Amino acid sequence: MDAKHITNKERMAIPRQPMPAQDPNVRNRNFKEVNLGYTPELAMQEALRCIQCKDPVCIQGCPVNIKIDEFIQLVAEGDFLGAARKVKEDNVLPAVCGRVCPQEDQCEKACIIGKKHQPVAIGNLERFVADWEREHGEPEMPEVKPPTGRKVAVIGSGPAGLSCANDLIRQGHEVVVFEALHELGGVLMYGVPEFRLPKEIVRQEIEGLKQMGVRFQTDVVVGRSVTIDELIEDEGFNAVFIGVGAGLPWFMGIPGENLVGVLAANEFLTRVNLMKAYDFPEGSDTPVFDCRGKNVAVFGGGNTAMDAVRTAKRLGAEHAYIIYRRSEAEMPARAEEIHHAKEEGIEFLLLMNPLEFLGDDKHWLTGVKCIKMELGEPDDSGRRRPVPIEGSEFTLPLDMAIISIGNGSNPLIKQTTPDIEVSRRETIVVDVNTMATSKENVYAGGDIVTGGATVILAMGAGRTAAKAINEKLMGTAASHDEW
């Protein structure tokens, strides 16, 4: 069908093109990417489904307002490189966002087609054009303005820090990113598994930033190795952006949580992703709990929980359970991940609340005692509150329990920079229009401000801060020149 001569009725008659994926019973034994990506034909077909609304409401659904209608039109016309560049005007990490954004709550939720049919697969198309550009395009070097002589420190190399660094380097500022770990990328490297987001993609995106002139220093924990005040006073940085992400994992506070074999999802995922423990002992010296033939349960219902349980399955768990105290409708995870997890044989124990972990005489975990729940009245968050069903306790045998109920805030910045105001939850307080903190020339964004949120929101925050930092620095530069 020709992209120019097709009626809306014809467009809407096209079914949503499914994403090709590895067979569930093959992929639950490997760490290769689950989704295989659209072919050019599938992408063009899917792009035809977009009716090119006069008022493209999908754009309001995207936190960084990608020009969705325009890039999809370019896909329909077969100009994939043009489409990729259109996306990149608003999003520096499209290959990442196309894969991990909760589209069903954002752009695709708003899509008008979704009212009657399935919405246009905006995420799949975004991923397609980004991959296409990476694999076929001439690497395009975005324009970088002449040096301004201003220097900005970015703390943390997660999505917030990377997008902030990207915008600032293009404005001609000198940008140095400080990262505590030995690898760059934040949660994209140590949290989200390879089977959902190949690490090579993240590395290439970072390589692009390096080529534009962003400098990266790994193994620097700001607050400990150097303080924010020292960066400003001794190392001559004119502004600082804090994008250090969420912090220490929460635990449930139930008896037996200290038993050997109960750990946080962050530890489990960091061992497997960052430290490559899936390759232990041959390719990596970092061990991970040997899941083969074991019963593993993950407590929680978010993306982290899905990643952990699917990782355990891939490491050979006999039974890999999700235990969640509400119903599936309330699960915060992306719909696609829940769907994929089920296909891979993950067992969902919904409306179940753990009461106590049980152990043997050597204090190793042997099981968990749970109680069944039913949904009662809606609570403050509008979600129906689960209430226990009396007398419904039961015991499930377990070898490993992974807790994935969220994170608090990393205490380091607060401990070492007391003049930055934090909330009661210890997140950094900012002016949402500029991301400025209470400390002069210091800005913050991403999970350290919002608490655990999403990649795209963190990136949006990084961009907002970059804009404000640029205005501030150039403003001072101007008045300085006049002087």
Next chain:
Amino acid sequence: MYRIVSSIFLAENIKKIEIEAPRIAKKRKAGQFVMLRVTDHGERIPLTIAGSDPEKGTITLIVQGMGKSTRALNLLEAGSSIADIVGPLGTPSHIENFGTAVSIGGGVGTAIAYPTAIALKEAGNHVITINGARSKDLVILEREMQEVSDEAYITTDDGSYGYHGFVTQKLQELIDSGRKIDFVLAIGPIPMMKAVAEVTRPYGIKTVVSLNPIMVDGTGMCGGCRVTVDGEIKFACVDGPEFDAHKVDFTNLADRNRIYLSEEKESSSGEHRCHLHQQK
């Protein structure tokens, strides 16, 4: 890559290593540690900073070969490099003039206690050191400890040198002799730290231990280093590693440090994972 400037044996299996790390050398305080990776596929392991030379931009580590990573580190000679080192991590030791302070080190714990003993001395304390080893050839830092101490004792389990017995027996003797002791720092194997805590508890002597849970990132992200102190969860890499000995749940720490034991054995022995191994 971070260059090793010097590397010498202090005792069998225990090495003193000086590494180029200018930022860390400038900032570090007593009681803090680093995380390092020897190679690109190496584990991140925590090691206490035994000393530093801010001018030269180097720090000193004292490392006991325990398993794969520490042994690999101890094989490196001056001039070679390690993949990564980050720090200083952890909360510095709380130092004040307590009066009479006893620093107790067991095994390689002597090296971990050394920088804090120096800081205690500098703060004006009367410093007594008790350093224990299994036998004479495992005694480390004898001269260094003597230099920072007003009184220095060495104990050996087999009596081959110094006082014949455990560090706790020497401590008990000091207490029994009527000496007023205001502060005790104990660093070493978990059973030793636990035993010291039990010696000082009845007398209400303020006692601090440095805990060694398993760590992955060391920055307060993974939760792997959680320990139970006063019934509450604490994270040793950001809240510690030093804690009030009378409030630490040592049994839980010892249990949790065993989680990867069978995997570590497999890693050290270089065996492949072709058959299911026994758990627990």
